[in-house]
Amino acid sequence: MISLNGLFKVTRPLLEALRDLAPIILVILFFQGFVLKQPIPNMEEMLVGMVFVLVGLALFVRGLEIGLFPMGEGMAHAFAKKGNIFWLLLFAFLLGFATTVAEPALIAVAGKAAEVAAQGGLIETTAEAMSDYAFGLRMTVALSVGTAIVLGVLRILVGWPLHFCIIGGYFLVVAMTWFAPQEIIGIAYDSGGVTTSTITVPLVTALGVGLASSIRGRNPMLDGFGLIAFASLVPMIFVMLYGMLML
């Protein structure tokens, strides 16, 4: 009986991962077979890759359940019990900063932005000027995500309604679009999407929900979510500000 139970424990996440991936496989097969009417190139690699994706997704979900979620929530409870706002906000800032500063997607976007700026004659076309610019941009985004998580945590502590913060923020973004240099705008808008990586999202969500459920008077559903919304909004504002100050 124990072995049957164990078998179930192993196969369940795999079956769920299969269900999550089945739509992608179906879409590819349908368009390749019926619309483009072409065979699948290197079928073997494709199958091996699919097995990797399946196993990876199942492991990731299991790891969330036993690792990332309990850790994030446990720390949120501990901070709430300790009652020291300074340490909590410092933690929030560093969590946002640390998850972003080494993000590969951000490094790529910053490099591209420096190229665009150099071609546009905004900075000198030397390697040094370009790497300075890219580094400055990376730090700006990392600082902005740290600030975003701090603002989001403050919101949970104080209990402001989220939609006023976010709608107000978007008005600010639209207003700044008028004043910021053309070249930075596309990058600013993209930076909002770059910052929310696969490890940041579960940790930050667990932190928010954990805080909201351990502070009296806060509702985890109303106050716990929303940190990610901050983390995709604030970088846009900071990057446009960087563009206005630097160029």
Place this chain on the structure above:
Amino acid sequence: MSMLEMFSDTFVSTMRDVLPITAVLVGFQLLVLRQKIANVWRVIRGFVYVLIGLAFFLMGLQEAIFPLGELMASQLTNPAFVYSELYAQGITTIQTVRWDDYLWVYAFAFAIGLATTLAEPSLIAVGMKAEQVSGGAVSAWGLRLAVSLGVAIGVSIGCYRIVTGTDLWLYIVVAYIIVIAQTFRAPSMIIPLAYDSGGVTTSTVTVPLLAALGLGLAATIPGRSPLIDGFGLIAFASVFPIMSVMGYAQVIRWLEKRRAQFRRTAELDEL
């Protein structure tokens, strides 16, 4: 490159990405909170699972899905496919681009937007939490389906925009006006979750495929610039889920109201 080298490469870059976060978590745990973590070894095992899982996941994507998806995106947007009938007649210069020449592209955008968002790991995480916190009122699967539908609709409209060459800001402004209007009408419980889902979708699986589709379209249609028109799709993929998640909650509330009304009239009939 051999399989093993590829895996260790992906693993090292995942490690580099995760290291600063681990340092912050461990540092605060040891120096500030100074508390014993319940089930330390279980939590550590969870972190290891996440690391290895992500490395496998990313490597599998690069091996299987991205190359084929990008190839398909470029084939579907290729004039030789879009105008295959004209090409067969020997006409290879296309004078005017009509929006309905690209119906298969919109269909592909819809299908691939839906499918990739369903497999997005960060959305799976948010769905799990939402179901747990709401006590089952918001189901993980329902939320993910709503977000995926939002991405699918948004991305198809985004492709239509690239084909017709209309201004991006116009669509985004209208979308935000709808979002603001919905914010004041939708059940308040769903709003933070809806705003979060906008940021979650633009992640590991969805972005590379959408970028390939947008760039392919912008590069093959005369008068479009890949630099300006190619990137707008991501913006669509992050606004539309906000609408669809609020819409999902509105539909559920409406259904419940209607069911309650039916029950009331049924009771009255019995009397």
